[in-house]
Amino acid sequence: MFNFRKKNIGIDLGTANTNVYMEGKGIVVGEPSVIAKDIKKDHVVAVGEEARNMIGRTPGSITAIRPMKEGVIADFDTTASMMKYFIERAVGNTASKPVVMVCVPGGGTEVEKRAILDATRMAGAKEAYLIEEPFAAAIGAGLPVMDPTGSMVVDIGGGTTDVATISLGGIVSSRTIKMAGDRMDEAIIQYIRKKYKLLIGERTAEQVKKELGCASIEEADENDTTDIRGRDMLTGLPKTIEITAVDVAEAIQEVIEGIIAAVKETLEKTSPEISADVIDRGIVITGGGALLKNISDVISKATEVPVFIADDPLNCVAIGTGESLKHLDVYRKQARR
Numbered sequence: 001m002f003n004f005r006k007k008n009i010g011i012d013l014g015t016a017n018t019n020v021y022m023e024g025k026g027i028v029v030g031e032p033s034v035i036a037k038d039i040k041k042d043h044v045v046a047v048g049e050e051a052r053n054m055i056g057r058t059p060g061s062i063t064a065i066r067p068m069k070e071g072v073i074a075d076f077d078t079t080a081s082m083m084k085y086f087i088e089r090a091v092g093n094t095a096s097k098p099v100v101m102v103c104v105p106g107g108g109t110e111v112e113k114r115a116i117l118d119a120t121r122m123a124g125a126k127e128a129y130l131i132e133e134p135f136a137a138a139i140g141a142g143l144p145v146m147d148p149t150g151s152m153v154v155d156i157g158g159g160t161t162d163v164a165t166i167s168l169g170g171i172v173s174s175r176t177i178k179m180a181g182d183r184m185d186e187a188i189i190q191y192i193r194k195k196y197k198l199l200i201g202e203r204t205a206e207q208v209k210k211e212l213g214c215a216s217i218e219e220a221d222e223n224d225t226t227d228i229r230g231r232d233m234l235t236g237l238p239k240t241i242e243i244t245a246v247d248v249a250e251a252i253q254e255v256i257e258g259i260i261a262a263v264k265e266t267l268e269k270t271s272p273e274i275s276a277d278v279i280d281r282g283i284v285i286t287g288g289g290a291l292l293k294n295i296s297d298v299i300s301k302a303t304e305v306p307v308f309i310a311d312d313p314l315n316c317v318a319i320g321t322g323e324s325l326k327h328l329d330v331y332r333k334q335a336r337r
Contacts, residue, residue: 015069035065080119099127145169154285157317217249
């Protein structure tokens with residue numbers, strides 16, 4: 001008898017990137033959550049990295065979009081098409097449909113969760129289940145989520161930041177805010193527009209964030225600079241300017257403050273016992289935002305709690321989602337309730 005168990009997959013369906021984890025193999029797919037479609041023919045032209053390279057460069061008949069917005073589905077059919085592509089890339093051409101575990105932001109509504117389940121089944125899943133992002137991140141970061149001890153995780157993704165305290169296999173207190181990587185990119189675009197009268201695109205803003213991003217204005221180095229190109233708002237012509245790490249730090253400060261506020265609010269809602277555990281064990285940061293310079297120091301200073309970056313922050317959620325496949329029986333029982 002054939003065993004198709006290893007075709008089961010976990011999907012970290014992120015606003016910015018999608019990672020697919022396969023049992024027995026680890027992460028087998030990791031690409032941007034972008035899809036390019038021919039509007040006239042209603043045909044998918046490209047998905048993932050290839051589609052991302054088309055953003056801002058497509059003719060009128062083709063549109064390159066990110067169908068996920070702030071952690072939820074903004075375009076149902078397009079999301080289903082994108083997921084179908086990623087599932088097929090992971091499992092290949094096979095008659096056996098996979099069981100799929102999908103990660104969702106904490107605090108999502110039942111309608112939003114149902115939409116993700118429906119899109120996953122439409123994309124070719126035999127069965128579909130959901131796991132909350134901070135819980136998956138904690139598993140992927142190697143935290144003792146099943147133990148009677150408190151752990152705290154801050155997952156800074158593209159569309160949302162999820163903050164949660166976890167104990168005995170469940171989320172004790174949590175907060176989800178729509179202040180994360182995308183908001184930082186938007187803030188950089190607006191800052192450059194206001195200060196330098198230069199229009200830049202999303203990809204330029206993201207690149208600037210990766211190169212010069214710093215969570216602390218005080219720690220940002222004024223000598224750390226880069227050239228960026230855009231359109232001069234006054235002349236309408238292409239223009240190149242030099243910006244500093246201080247510019248970027250100032251631009252994203254509001255988002256950083258929002259993340260710190262969410263961490264503080266979550267700690268305030270946590271029981272004294274778990275708070276004591278968090279002080280002992282520290283806060284763990286996962287997600288792409290964990291790569292932002294000085295982010296751990298800034299959060300630690302604001303909360304007076306030790307803060308650590310996970311070993312593999314970009315892949316923690318995908319790894320945790322995949323690891324949860326070992327407990328499918330539990331998810332099946334919960335689905336029947």
